[in-house]
Amino acid sequence: xxxxxxxxxxxxxxxxxxxxxxxxxxxxxxxxxxxxxxxxxxxxxxxxxxxxxxxxxxxxxxxxxxxxxxxxxxxxxxxxxxxxxxxxxxxxxxxxxxxxxxxxxxxxxxxxxxxxxxxxxxxxxxxxxxxxxxxxxxxxxxxxxxxxxxxxxxxxxxxxxxxxxxxxxxxxxxxxxxxxxxxxxxxxxxxxxxxxxxxxxxxxxxxxxxxxxxxxxxxxxxxxxxxxxxxxxxxxxxxxxxxxxxxxxxxxxxxxxxxxxxxxxxxxxxxxxxxxxxxxxxxxxxxxxxxxxxxxxxxxxxxxxxxxxxxxxxxxxxxxxxxxxxxxxxxxxxxxxxxxxxxxxxxxxxxxxxxxxxxxxxxxxxxxxxxxxxxxx
Amino acid sequence: xxxxxxxxxxxxxxxxxxxxxxxxxxxxxxxxxxxxxxxxxxxxxxxxxxxxxxxxxxxxxxxxxxxxxxxxxxxxxxxxxxxxxxxxxxxxxxxxxxxxxxxxxxxxxxxxxxxxxxxxxxxxxxxxxxxxxxxxxxxxxxxxxxxxxxxxxxxxxxxxxxxxxxxxxxxxxxxxxxxxxxxxxxxxxxxxxxxxxxxxxxxxxxxxxxxxxxxxxxxxxxxxxxxxxxxxxxxxxxxxxxxxxxxxxxxxxxxxxxxxxxxxxxxxxxxxxxxxxxxxxxxxxxxxxxxxxxxxxxxxxxxxxxxxxxxxxxxxxxxxxxxxxxxxxxxxxxxxxxxxxxxxxxxxxxxxxxxxxxxxxxxxxxxxxxxxxxxxxxxxxxxxxxxxxxxxxxxxxxxxxxxxxxxxxxxxxxxxxxxxxxxxxxxxxxxx
Ligand SMILES: Cc1cc2nc3c(=O)[nH]c(=O)nc-3n(C[C@H](O)[C@H](O)[C@H](O)COP(=O)(O)OP(=O)(O)OC[C@H]3O[C@@H](n4cnc5c(N)ncnc54)[C@H](O)[C@@H]3O)c2cc1C
Ligand SMILES: Cc1cc2nc3c(=O)[nH]c(=O)nc-3n(C[C@H](O)[C@H](O)[C@H](O)COP(=O)(O)OP(=O)(O)OC[C@H]3O[C@@H](n4cnc5c(N)ncnc54)[C@H](O)[C@@H]3O)c2cc1C
Numbered sequence: 001x002x003x004x005x006x007x008x009x010x011x012x013x014x015x016x017x018x019x020x021x022x023x024x025x026x027x028x029x030x031x032x033x034x035x036x037x038x039x040x041x042x043x044x045x046x047x048x049x050x051x052x053x054x055x056x057x058x059x060x061x062x063x064x065x066x067x068x069x070x071x072x073x074x075x076x077x078x079x080x081x082x083x084x085x086x087x088x089x090x091x092x093x094x095x096x097x098x099x100x101x102x103x104x105x106x107x108x109x110x111x112x113x114x115x116x117x118x119x120x121x122x123x124x125x126x127x128x129x130x131x132x133x134x135x136x137x138x139x140x141x142x143x144x145x146x147x148x149x150x151x152x153x154x155x156x157x158x159x160x161x162x163x164x165x166x167x168x169x170x171x172x173x174x175x176x177x178x179x180x181x182x183x184x185x186x187x188x189x190x191x192x193x194x195x196x197x198x199x200x201x202x203x204x205x206x207x208x209x210x211x212x213x214x215x216x217x218x219x220x221x222x223x224x225x226x227x228x229x230x231x232x233x234x235x236x237x238x239x240x241x242x243x244x245x246x247x248x249x250x251x252x253x254x255x256x257x258x259x260x261x262x263x264x265x266x267x268x269x270x271x272x273x274x275x276x277x278x279x280x281x282x283x284x285x286x287x288x289x290x291x292x293x294x295x296x297x298x299x300x301x302x303x304x305x306x307x308x309x310x311x312x313x314x315x316x317x318x319x320x321x322x323x324x325x326x327x328x329x330x331x332x333x334x335x336x337x338x339x340x341x342x343x344x345x346x347x348x349x350x351x352x353x354x355x356x357x358x359x360x361x362x363x364x365x366x367x368x369x370x371x372x373x374x375x376x377x
Numbered sequence: 378x379x380x381x382x383x384x385x386x387x388x389x390x391x392x393x394x395x396x397x398x399x400x401x402x403x404x405x406x407x408x409x410x411x412x413x414x415x416x417x418x419x420x421x422x423x424x425x426x427x428x429x430x431x432x433x434x435x436x437x438x439x440x441x442x443x444x445x446x447x448x449x450x451x452x453x454x455x456x457x458x459x460x461x462x463x464x465x466x467x468x469x470x471x472x473x474x475x476x477x478x479x480x481x482x483x484x485x486x487x488x489x490x491x492x493x494x495x496x497x498x499x500x501x502x503x504x505x506x507x508x509x510x511x512x513x514x515x516x517x518x519x520x521x522x523x524x525x526x527x528x529x530x531x532x533x534x535x536x537x538x539x540x541x542x543x544x545x546x547x548x549x550x551x552x553x554x555x556x557x558x559x560x561x562x563x564x565x566x567x568x569x570x571x572x573x574x575x576x577x578x579x580x581x582x583x584x585x586x587x588x589x590x591x592x593x594x595x596x597x598x599x600x601x602x603x604x605x606x607x608x609x610x611x612x613x614x615x616x617x618x619x620x621x622x623x624x625x626x627x628x629x630x631x632x633x634x635x636x637x638x639x640x641x642x643x644x645x646x647x648x649x650x651x652x653x654x655x656x657x658x659x660x661x662x663x664x665x666x667x668x669x670x671x672x673x674x675x676x677x678x679x680x681x682x683x684x685x686x687x688x689x690x691x692x693x694x695x696x697x698x699x700x701x702x703x704x705x706x707x708x709x710x711x712x713x714x715x716x717x718x719x720x721x722x723x724x725x726x727x728x729x730x731x732x733x734x735x736x737x738x739x740x741x742x743x744x745x746x747x748x749x750x751x752x753x754x755x756x757x758x759x760x761x762x763x764x765x766x767x768x769x770x771x772x773x774x775x776x777x778x779x780x781x782x783x784x785x786x787x788x789x790x791x792x793x794x795x796x797x798x799x800x801x802x803x804x805x806x807x808x809x
Contacts, residue, residue, distance in 0.1 A: 036748035043751050079752075148751040168744075220759055220786060256754075261789070274782055276461045276794070283793035294790030298783060299759060301792075 015195030016154035023161035038151030044304020057361035223257035390418020392663025393485030395678030423514030490624035502602025520544030669706030732758020
């Protein structure tokens with residue numbers, strides 16, 4: 001039976017996108033947020049809308065998401081700062097150039113436009129990069145946006161489609177069609193969508209999600225210091241190895257002219273405090289690629305937590321234990337990008353509509369065996 | 378570079394100078410650092426004027442005491458921006474990172490002016506009250522300029538007197554506090570030298586109208602300031618002027634204290650009788666513990682410096698005098714409490730955040746500081762919300778966000794660390 005009403009928990013970008021999509025599809029939606037829209041991981045994210053090909057499923061999801069952002073782009077208010085600046089993957093040496101060629105082929109096969117740059121092309125595209133880099137891969141269709149405002153925009157869209165939005169409303173529990181608020185009152189619906197980000201496991205126990213901490217540094221305004229979102233290709237190796245702490249060079253030009261510098265990944269640290277050791281490693285990495293960056297003035301550092309799953313893919317679909325509770329979480333470092341495709345897949349499943357891509361790789365059921373044996377970690 | 382000292386004093390205003398001298402005179406090795414090019418803080422900034430009063434005499438006495446003490450290392454143009462570890466401060470000096478290791482630290486970071494946004498407050502020609510004074514001390518010519526001094530606090534008269542002496546034509550001094558509060562205050566300080574100081578300032582500004590219960594509601598002008606509209610609650614009138622010096626008393630600089638984990642109560646750092654905060658080895662003196670003016674800052678600085686040096690008896694001996702001065706500080710807070718009407722100073726189009734051009738209309742839609750910051754960028758610019766955050770703390774009663782390093786903008790190179798780290802450390806983190 002198709003659902004008629006839904007409660008979405010969490011107004012991060014994922015919950016906001018789900019609420020907007022479900023409300024647009026005609027469901028009666030209530031969106032519950034313990035604080036204000038987009039103030040948790042969504043506020044911490046870089047807002048890079050990026051196609052990634054760590055796995056075929058990741059490529060399918062990010063590619064669909066980017067198309068959905070493109071469709072939405074004309075309706076986005078200026079304050080979302082959507083900017084199709086493109087991604088530039090940087091290769092240090094011939095080994096990484098081989099990766100450029102591999103990526104070029106994979107993206108091409110999927111219909112994603114890319115362009116290979118040699119050393120001179122890289123230098124022309126980004127004069128502030130270090131000399132001696134081998135080249136890079138330009139992905140012109142990737143974009144950057146400002147996530148907290150995008151999340152709020154999606155909440156407003158949901159509300160415009162008659163969804164009810166309650167901010168400052170923490171949920172205490174969610175099971176068997178019933179959501180109990182921390183104030184003791186309860187709400188009922190055909191489906192409950194748990195989009196509580198890294199906290200989703202508090203409402204749905206046993207999720208294979210770990211918090212993965214990240215640091216970012218934002219500078220004063222230096223328009224043109226870089227023009228594309230820059231990522232070192234070593235990122236693939238460091239970001240996706242699931243164990244130790246890692247840093248990688250990742251520099252984003254904000255539409256304000258500010259530079260946003262990332263990034264780090266840590267599993268062990270659950271405190272939101274800034275870790276000077278990590279910041280130092282991040283900056284040293286950045287100075288290696290963009291030697292002039294040391295002179296830029298840094299305004300703020302912040303940290304945030306990615307909700308990481310063992311296979312680096314999100315959980316989209318019904319939870320294992322309770323058919324009334326659906327999941328939309330576990331987006332690791334890609335939830336800004338994949339929020340829209342997540343909402344789409346979720347709505348398609350709930351309404352029995354066909355989806356543009358296969359939903360199976362993201363179903364929570366894929367962890368069923370692991371969860372039974374507790375072996376997923 | 379990392380330098381080690383027994384005691385590090387942050388802030389070389391009166392409180393910091395007194396703390397450094399008191400500690401060094403007990404035989405401790407002291408560093409006194411300040412982000413200004415010379416010691417003196419706000420009140421003793423720049424060269425002395427011709428007028429020799431109690432303030433300039435105290436300045437000479439203390440600067441002399443400071444300079445002749447070889448146990449004090451003064452670090453000028455040196456700004457603390459982070460606390461990278463236990464007993465360690467990170468500072469930037471001449472674009473270089475310097476780390477300071479301490480056994481005890483005294484925070485004497487002073488206060489800044491409170492600015493409340495009203496229509497026209499961003500026009501060239503509108504300054505803070507202490508801000509304009511500082512600009513003049515740094516060389517801004519004001520001879521024959523027409524100046525209105527407005528806002529709140531004892532600083533207004535001091536600034537008006539200074540501006541008159543430097544040749545400006547001060548056309549009015551407007552204090553938002555009522556005559557009734559001021560007279561009660563006058564009576565309460567009648568037995569102290571304070572009244573004489575106030576009277577002295579008033580004498581030096583004789584001929585300038587002093588309005589109590591009066592505040593600015595708008596500044597006007599094309600490219601630069603031409604006039605200011607004042608209100609007393611029942612009537613509004615407009616005064617032509619070239620400069621407006623306007624500040625609504627002071628807010629303490631508590632960011633470093635917060636970063637060190639000190640407890641704050643109602644915006645001020647909590648300290649015990651010996652100026653020690655709730656964090657071991659961290660002392661605090663001067664305006665961050667309560668806005669009390671020069672003499673209290675000096676008294677607190679001495680107690681803090683002596684206590685940090687372990688001279689507990691000597692510190693205790695100075696407690697009674699400090700406590701008398703604190704009673705005066707409490708009076709100040711009551712007298713110059715901001716009136717209700719100021720809550721409506723900002724109009725829809727008034728820019729609240731100058732760094733990011735955010736208007737009152739935009740920011741006042743939100744229910745709290747964090748959401749407003751994230752959605753509008755209010756407070757996200759180079760001043761890190763020091764100006765608009767303090768204003769919104771008053772206007773909308775929004776409590777400030779948690780304090781994160783860097784507490785001042787700093788170069789990325791300085792953020793990275795005092796020296797290039799050992800490569801081994803990096804490779805431990807780097808996987809590829
Ligand atoms: C440093 C860093 C950089 C990143 N960079 C990028 C990037 O460039 N591109 C990209 O695509 N992604 C990026 N990400 C990832 C992205 O930020 C996240 O994947 C995404 O924001 C997740 O959104 P979310 O809605 O699932 O979670 P959140 O934004 O955390 O939202 C969850 C919401 O649920 C609410 N909530 C939690 N519990 C309850 C409860 N009990 N009751 C009610 N409400 C509750 C929370 O208050 C919160 O608002 C980055 C992440 C980090 C940390
Ligand atoms: C702009 C202004 C002008 C004033 N003018 C007068 C006046 O003319 N007459 C009068 O009676 N009172 C004046 N006051 C009031 C005056 O502040 C106090 O009476 C007295 O100076 C307070 O002394 P203090 O040592 O507590 O703080 P301050 O004098 O404020 O000294 C604090 C010092 O610490 C420095 N500092 C702060 N944080 C850091 C950091 N992280 N790193 C390095 N250095 C740091 C500051 O730059 C400052 O130099 C003024 C206040 C202000 C804000």
